Amino acid sequence: MTMTLPYQEPLVPREPGERQIPEPPRRGEPGGPPCGICSGKTTKAVWSDDKWTLHPPVGGSLPGAVWLASREHVDSFSDLPEPLAVDFGRVAGRVEKAMLTALDDVARVHLYRWGDGGSHFHVWFLPRPLGMLVATGMMLPLWEDVLPNVPDEELESAAKRIAAAM
Numbered sequence: 001m002t003m004t005l006p007y008q009e010p011l012v013p014r015e016p017g018e019r020q021i022p023e024p025p026r027r028g029e030p031g032g033p034p035c036g037i038c039s040g041k042t043t044k045a046v047w048s049d050d051k052w053t054l055h056p057p058v059g060g061s062l063p064g065a066v067w068l069a070s071r072e073h074v075d076s077f078s079d080l081p082e083p084l085a086v087d088f089g090r091v092a093g094r095v096e097k098a099m100l101t102a103l104d105d106v107a108r109v110h111l112y113r114w115g116d117g118g119s120h121f122h123v124w125f126l127p128r129p130l131g132m133l134v135a136t137g138m139m140l141p142l143w144e145d146v147l148p149n150v151p152d153e154e155l156e157s158a159a160k161r162i163a164a165a166m
């Protein structure tokens with residue numbers, strides 16, 4: 001078994017559509033909606049220190065998925081002040097280790113940073129289930145989207161187990 005789309009084939013390719021330039025402002029950008037992270041509209045942090053906060057998602061299918069945000073409102077890696085940029089590797093390693101310790105049957109921890117929705121630095125950590133080789137590589141977020149969601153309480157309780165292992 002190898003990485004596989006979570007859809008029956010054949011899939012039909014489609015055109016990407018017209019480009020929208022300039023792009024609409026993201027959350028937390030001038031002209032856009034307020035930043036959800038700065039305005040506290042996200043899930044409550046299950047873990048934090050003086051630089052970072054760690055949150056469970058809502059409406060997800062993978063218990064143990066979490067996202068890490070900077071306390072400071074900056075956009076991407078290139079905007080992080082140097083001490084934060086340096087510290088990211090340390091804290092990302094701690095999150096990864098905590099996930100591998102606190103969750104059962106995780107083969108690998110995937111990290112994703114898109115930045116297309118909001119302009120506040122945050123990185124997703126997704127646990128790739130042990131043995132689920134169809135979900136290797138770029139397929140995991142697609143499988144995450146297609147698999148049935150679990151209750152938000154389950155996502156929160158898995159995130160709290162990770163927090164306890166930090």
Ligand SMILES: [Zn+2]
Nearest residue numbers: 035038073120
């Ligand atoms: Zn913000």
